[in-house]
Amino acid sequence: MSKPTYVPEYQSIVEVLNKYNEGCKQAKSSIMKPAFSDKATMFSVDGDGKLAGGAIQALFDGIDSGFRPSPEAQGAIVRVDIVGTAASARIDTNDVSGFCFTDFFHLLKVEGKWTVVSKIFHTHVAP
Template sequence: MSKTPIEDYEAIVEVISKYVDGLIAGKKEIMQPVFHKDATMYGYNSNGFLGGSIQNLWDFVDEAGAAPNMKSRIDVLDVEGTIASARISLENDAYGESYTDYHQLLKVDGEWKVIGKLFHLHG
């Protein structure tokens, strides 16, 4: 059994941080490079169920704009070889809502990419 290098944890936090930075700035261009081109997202928001292509996230960021007062916490839950899971707690997004995200990551050509996003809106 091999130990996961600390640099993998740091790289995952860096990837997720770019996602958070994009939400805060309201600029999808900041976060797009850390998502796999075929990434998906599923969950519930204030309009109900939302699922499918990561294009849904780009549309959300375009519509919502910046979230300058958003707070976040990133927890890397597990890393095993080329796969990883992270939990992101978000408070006070562009609409004043709070979410918990679970991102599944895959190491592609030596780089960590978000392959899937699950999210839950806190009532």
């Protein structure tokens, strides 16, 4: 019988995702950047219903230039699914610089470490 690995893998993924949450909260891409692969991408649908996004650097630039620290921001890891070296996760955030987001992440375990390789998101209408 092999030893179950779900709990330690889950904990490692949560640690990666919490870097993203904390980077959003503090409006510092340097905190979240280690969570992402250099090859990661980010996409969403813009106000005209068109696909928008590309390289993950756009996230880092946006966080550093367009966001402000939000001590009141809240992020919840809603779901984590793990199969071998692949995982997906959902995070819902409230009041990140006045925005609310639902983010979907794809992660891969590369050279023994979990890393985000893609992010798609939905921006909710502000209350």
